[in-house]
Amino acid sequence: MTGDDEEDPAERKMRFLFALRSRGVTDARVLTAMEKVDRGAFVRHYFRDRAYDDMPLPIACGQTISQPSVVALMTQALRVTPRDKVLEIGTGSGYQAAVLAQLARRVYTVDRHARLVREAREIYAALDLANITAVIADGSHGLPDQAPFDRILVTAAAEDPPGPLLAQLKIGGIMVLPVGQSDTVQSLIRVTRTDSGYDYDELLPVRFVPLVEGLGRDG
Numbered sequence: 001m002t003g004d005d006e007e008d009p010a011e012r013k014m015r016f017l018f019a020l021r022s023r024g025v026t027d028a029r030v031l032t033a034m035e036k037v038d039r040g041a042f043v044r045h046y047f048r049d050r051a052y053d054d055m056p057l058p059i060a061c062g063q064t065i066s067q068p069s070v071v072a073l074m075t076q077a078l079r080v081t082p083r084d085k086v087l088e089i090g091t092g093s094g095y096q097a098a099v100l101a102q103l104a105r106r107v108y109t110v111d112r113h114a115r116l117v118r119e120a121r122e123i124y125a126a127l128d129l130a131n132i133t134a135v136i137a138d139g140s141h142g143l144p145d146q147a148p149f150d151r152i153l154v155t156a157a158a159e160d161p162p163g164p165l166l167a168q169l170k171i172g173g174i175m176v177l178p179v180g181q182s183d184t185v186q187s188l189i190r191v192t193r194t195d196s197g198y199d200y201d202e203l204l205p206v207r208f209v210p211l212v213e214g215l216g217r218d219g
């Protein structure tokens with residue numbers, strides 16, 4: 001172990017928050033949520049000393065946990081309020097939903113891989129995060145039983161915003177999602193549902209794994 005791996009936790013936290021601020025995360029509530037949720041709990045043991053670096057890391061089922069600054073920027077763009085019912089598509093490690101759960105009334109998170117959902121549920125139970133429900137499902141259909149939603153966050157890239165997700169957004173609701181081809185740079189966009197339709201803003205270039213239809217077969 002080098003001195004670097006033994007970094008003092010308080011210093012590590014300052015470095016983590018500094019990286020977020022330098023990438024444009026300015027919302028105090030989002031920064032507090034990022035500070036509260038220990039990313040180390042959501043990564044595999046052998047990556048634990050990298051958990052506070054601003055980089056994506058591999059997780060089970062060939063997926064990735066997004067880099068913290070992207071999690072924070074997406075959360076900020078979603079403008080979550082304490083009364084919101086939020087849907088996340090793409091549970092992955094479960095980290096992004098845990099951050100949303102600090103800011104929202106209730107979070108539903110969906111993944112097509114049963115194993116990822118089961119592992120995320122265990123972490124939520126261990127951390128006492130009682131306002132998150134993780135569901136095994138193909139999120140490209142949304143979650144019709146719980147619709148409509150105040151906010152929807154998609155953490156896998158589709159070529160276009162999926163119709164069922166647009167339909168499950170409340171009027172005045174906001175959806176943030178990456179769009180574009182999966183093997184190139186995608187754009188993070190924000191869709192706001194109005195009385196008469198949908199408004200679109202382009203936010204920043206991102207790179208996510210693709211949104212894949214159907215359930216995962218590897219458990």
Ligand code: SAH
Pocket residue numbers: 063064065066089090091092093094095096097110111112113116137138139140155156209210211212213214
């Ligand atoms: N938000 C996650 C990272 C997401 S990685 C985190 O905080 O760690 C993208 C996830 O989207 C993967 O776990 C993948 O299985 C999931 N995914 C891809 N297509 C999907 C679909 N149609 N329905 C639900 N989940 C999907």
